[in-house]
Amino acid sequence: MNSHRPAPPSPPTRPLPTLFLSHGSPLLAVQDSPAGRFLDGLADTLPRPSAIVVASAHFMSMQPLVGGDPRPRTVHDFNGFPEPLYAIDYPARGEPALAERITGLIAGAGLPARLRPAHGLDHGVWVPLRRMFPDADIPVIPLSVMPHAGAATHLALGRALAPLREEGVLTIGSGGFIHNLGDLDFARVDAPSPGWAREFGDWMRERLRARDWPALLDWQSRAPHAQRAHPTVEHLMPLFVALGAAGPSPTPQPLHASQEYGSLALDAYAFT
Numbered sequence: 074m075n076s077h078r079p080a081p082p083s084p085p086t087r088p089l090p091t092l093f094l095s096h097g098s099p100l101l102a103v104q105d106s107p108a109g110r111f112l113d114g115l116a117d118t119l120p121r122p123s124a125i126v127v128a129s130a131h132f133m134s135m136q137p138l139v140g141g142d143p144r145p146r147t148v149h150d151f152n153g154f155p156e157p158l159y160a161i162d163y164p165a166r167g168e169p170a171l172a173e174r175i176t177g178l179i180a181g182a183g184l185p186a187r188l189r190p191a192h193g194l195d196h197g198v199w200v201p202l203r204r205m206f207p208d209a210d211i212p213v214i215p216l217s218v219m220p221h222a223g224a225a226t227h228l229a230l231g232r233a234l235a236p237l238r239e240e241g242v243l244t245i246g247s248g249g250f251i252h253n254l255g256d257l258d259f260a261r262v263d264a265p266s267p268g269w270a271r272e273f274g275d276w277m278r279e280r281l282r283a284r285d286w287p288a289l290l291d292w293q294s295r296a297p298h299a300q301r302a303h304p305t306v307e308h309l310m311p312l313f314v315a316l317g318a319a320g321p322s323p324t325p326q327p328l329h330a331s332q333e334y335g336s337l338a339l340d341a342y343a344f345t
Contacts (some may be wrong), residue, residue, distance in 0.1 A: 077169070088238040089120060090343040091231070093246045093315040094201045096130075096340050099151050099158055102200045106262075107331040108339040112204035115328070115341075120306040122243035124168050125206075126175065126234065127199030128216040128227075128314040130248040130307045136185045139231055140192035140215035141172035148193040168212035171242070175214065175234065182233035186225070197247040197311075218248075218310040224290045227273035227310045231317020244318040246311025250274065251302045251338035258335040270336035281325040281342065289313075302336075312342070319344035 094112070101109055121271055131150055132138070147163045172188060179186035194202075199213055218227060234244050251270050258264035266274075276296045280288045292309070293299045303309050329341040 077256045082187060088153050088345075089118065089122060089241065089243050090345045091238065091244045091315040091318040091323075092328075093245070093248070093312045093340075093342045093344070094196050095249045095339040096200045096247050097249065097333060099154055099196045099200055102158065102161060102203050103195075106333070108333075108341075109204055110203070111329040111331075111341065112201055116205045119243070120241070120264065122211055123241035123244060124171055124212040124214065125202065125243045126214045126216055126237065127198045127202070127245045128218055128230075129195055129245050130218060130311055131195040131197040132192070132215050132217040133220055133307055134217040135219060135221065135228075136187060137179050137219070138189045138192070138217040139172045139176045139178075139179070141167065141169045141188045141210045141212070142192055143167045143169050145198055145213065145215070146193040148195045150195045160204070161199070163194060163209050165206075165209040165211060165213040168214060171212070172214050175216070175237075178236065179230060180235045182229055184230060184233065184286055186208045201245070201247055210217055213225045215220070216314070218307055218314070220305060220310070221272055222310075224292065224310070224313045227313035228290065228317040231314040231319075232321070234314075234318040235320045238318070246313070246315035246316060248311035249308035249337065250277065250312075251332075251336055251342035252302060252308035253336060255304070256301065261335070263334050264335040266338075267280055267334050267336055269298040269301055270332070270338065273299065274338050274340070276338070278327070278330075281327075284323075284325065315342070316344055
């Protein structure tokens, strides 16, 4: 008797871009905002991926870890937000075989990667994906960032993933273009951006436009107000993962720029 199992999806006719997305506050999952509306329409501009890899600022480790859970739980890794946020479930399945292959790709690049069989989806993963792919019907694989490591290491991590673009796998770096919670004006979501944040953001945007990779990799020394824009680095490292995953000669394409609470910059980029 013949089996009528569905055929796996065909790879897209053109390689997928890679994405850097600023996920901002967890409220991005439910509130109307310029960044939320941008994410609502983003999937319509892309070929449908066969799977999604997300390097999240909220999955931190000492070495690259790849989530291999076939049914990853939705993790509500935040406090003090409205109760409905804690009831959200994003029931995307995992894909352990692909997670194992990704672990091998990263290890083959000389980084000591390890599979983490039971790891959930933190809000850096499910908040943007809930806006982009609300049906949660595409497998999702979380990938860690390493706050002790620099931009060059995360660029190399991303480059290990570059073959996935040709196979219909979407690689996303989910972080924040500017992320200093201590400097936010929580009383006003529409507070104006302070001068230091504008200077840092403009420097980053210009370096990306110019494809000035040496300056970007040395952003902590060269960018104005770098320490204030990122007192800790984990929210910017996903940008370098996405940049590397686009291959050796990436072309940045700005997709969105908005800001909330003064200095929370929500820029998004595609790399092709």
